[in-house]
Amino acid sequence: MSNPTSRPTSTSPSKARPVMIVAGVAAAAVLLGVVSYTATKPSSPGAAGSSAVAEVSADPSAGVHPELEAYARRDAADGLAMGRADAPVVLVEYADFKCGYCGKFARDTEPALVRRYVANGTLRIEWRNFPIFGEESEAVARASWAAGRQGRFWEFHKAAYAEGAKEKGFGRERLAALAKEAGVPDAARFAKDAEGAAAREAVRRDQEEGYALGATSTPSFLVNGRPIAGAQPLETFTEAIEAAAKSAAAKGRP
Numbered sequence: 001m002s003n004p005t006s007r008p009t010s011t012s013p014s015k016a017r018p019v020m021i022v023a024g025v026a027a028a029a030v031l032l033g034v035v036s037y038t039a040t041k042p043s044s045p046g047a048a049g050s051s052a053v054a055e056v057s058a059d060p061s062a063g064v065h066p067e068l069e070a071y072a073r074r075d076a077a078d079g080l081a082m083g084r085a086d087a088p089v090v091l092v093e094y095a096d097f098k099c100g101y102c103g104k105f106a107r108d109t110e111p112a113l114v115r116r117y118v119a120n121g122t123l124r125i126e127w128r129n130f131p132i133f134g135e136e137s138e139a140v141a142r143a144s145w146a147a148g149r150q151g152r153f154w155e156f157h158k159a160a161y162a163e164g165a166k167e168k169g170f171g172r173e174r175l176a177a178l179a180k181e182a183g184v185p186d187a188a189r190f191a192k193d194a195e196g197a198a199a200r201e202a203v204r205r206d207q208e209e210g211y212a213l214g215a216t217s218t219p220s221f222l223v224n225g226r227p228i229a230g231a232q233p234l235e236t237f238t239e240a241i242e243a244a245a246k247s248a249a250a251k252g253r254p
Contacts, residue, residue: 004230005217006099008132064247068225071209073126079148082114083124088248089241091123094130094210095219097140097160097170101231102219106161109234113241122245127153128206130218139194140170141203146193147184155182224248 072090075081091113095102110125117123129144131137140160147156159165159181168174179190193199210220213227221228221237224244228236 004101004104004232005219006096006101006133007217008134064224064226064244066225068213068222068227071213071222072124072224074124078126079151080127080129080145080153081124082154083118084121085124087118087121087124088253089117089123089224089244090126090222091237091241092126092128092222093219094128094206094213094215094221096129096131096133096137097144098131098133098137098166099218100166103161103163103166105219105231106157107163109231109237112234113237116238117241123241127157128210129203130207130210130215130220131203132218136170138203139172140175141206142199143170143175143179143190143194145199145202146190146196147179147182149193150184150186150190152179152182152184156184158182 069090071092073081074085074090076085093105095105097103113123113125118125127144129141131141144153144156144160147153156178159178160170165178170178175194176187176191179187184190213220213222217229219229219231223237223240224247226240226244228240
């Protein structure tokens with residue numbers, strides 16, 4: 001089975017250096033990197049199949065690191081999030097639009113999670129731009145943020161992750177075409193926002209957050225403080241979400 005994560009061919013030292021983490025999270029700084037290896041390492045000699053599925057225990061607290069729950073921003077005005085800001089479960093996704101496995105998750109898994117959990121108020125999904133594949137990754141990340149400024153991030157996300165979309169590249173004209181496909185109403189504002197300082201700062205913030213957590217490949221996720229690495233099967237996410245919802249209910253959360 002293929003490794004369900006994508007990694008850059010090279011990473012600049014300035015981007016790879018983890019930034020300072022808030023108190024209480026430092027001990028977990030390399031956690032996603034460790035989980036990424038555990039979730040995608042080859043099977044041991046003689047073992048059947050692959051160990052490419054992240055382990056999810058029936059124990060709702062297993063694998064959960066409470067200090068990582070703080071990475072859920074729960075900002076009701078966040079244009080790169082969907083679902084109730086006070087949802088009991090938050091899935092934070094660190095991803096790159098040039099990542100094939102991120103596209104697989106976006107097409108094959110995420111829509112089912114939206115129908116099953118976002119629609120009934122159980123789940124909130126928060127996107128983090130984590131561009132690791134060079135200049136085009138950075139450009140499309142900024143463009144997605146710009147689309148979000150006009151309330152069309154998820155439509156842009158769908159267009160950019162459509163089958164065969166990344167093979168067309170993410171040059172300036174292509175980004176404008178994706179914005180039009182996504183229904184972004186003001187093309188001139190979109191183009192200006194995508195090249196502005198605010199977009200660069202927003203992407204930098206997300207990217208440094210991912211590196212601080214030790215993420216080295218895409219996609220990487222947190223589900224109420226539980227790390228999941230790679231485009232894992234739907235069942236991995238449903239089990240993690242159900243466990244997180246059960247735990248939240250036990251703590252008296254909505």
